[in-house]
Amino acid sequence: MQLEFCGEWFPLSGEEPFVIGREGVLEIDDNPYLHRRFLEVSRHDDLWWLENVGTRLSATVADPEGNTQAWLAPGARLPVVYARTTVLFTAGPTTYELTLVNDEPAYLPTRPADEPEAGETTIGPVSLTEAQLLLVLALAEPVLSGRGSTATIPTSAVAAERLGWTLTRFNRKLDNVCDKLHRYGVRGLRGGPGKLAVNRRARLVEHAVASRLVVPEQLPLLAAAREVAED
Incomplete structure (x- = not known):
């Protein structure tokens, strides 16, 4: 598993939780609205998990095609089953986006024969x-x-x-x-x-x-x- 944020890549070993926030392995910035420890990526039971360990903020989690989406509230966790998972969250006036890349995804979606054009609403x-x-x-x-x-x-x-x-x-x-x-x-x-x-x-x-x-x-x-x- 790897994590990409603002063009920088971080390898995840699974030996200990990968912490995202004002403190942790990925120190995003000194935004006072952001939790010191907000998200954690860890490996349990042969699956990667994304957990919200904060108390106020939530995150939006989706596959890159936008076919599935979840709202990760404080205290919730989700398995990271796609090859690429997009994570967006907002703290104060700033919105952040990061990507989780799973080399061994548990789920590979099939692409429909007829896809909508990019301009459709x-x-x-x-x-x-x-x-x-x-x-x-x-x-x-x-x-x-x-x-x-x-x-x-x-x-x-x-x-x-x-x-x-x-x-x-x-x-x-x-x-x-x-x-x-x-x-x-x-x-x-x-x-x-x-x-x-x-x-x-x-x-x-x-x-x-x-x-x-x-x-x-x-x-x-x-x-x-x-x-x-x-x-």
């Missing part, structure tokens, strides 16, 4: 309107532009300006997207009945990028939308 049962897609792209642009590194998710005001929208319109569309994904079982977009989660933008971006609801090839749509808004 459907993932599983969820489809986005044009405006909803643009909103998600505006929020996810820094992550999509710098895949495999760290990024700062824009505020609603900055993303609205990117699209040439009013903040009121942006927030209304954001409510709609979060409600739609919540109805389809995406966790972390609501803090409780009728109360949207404070970090919903980060969770929305993590889900959208990991599930390939948005992809880098769609980013030119943002410039086109801006031109239309200015006409």
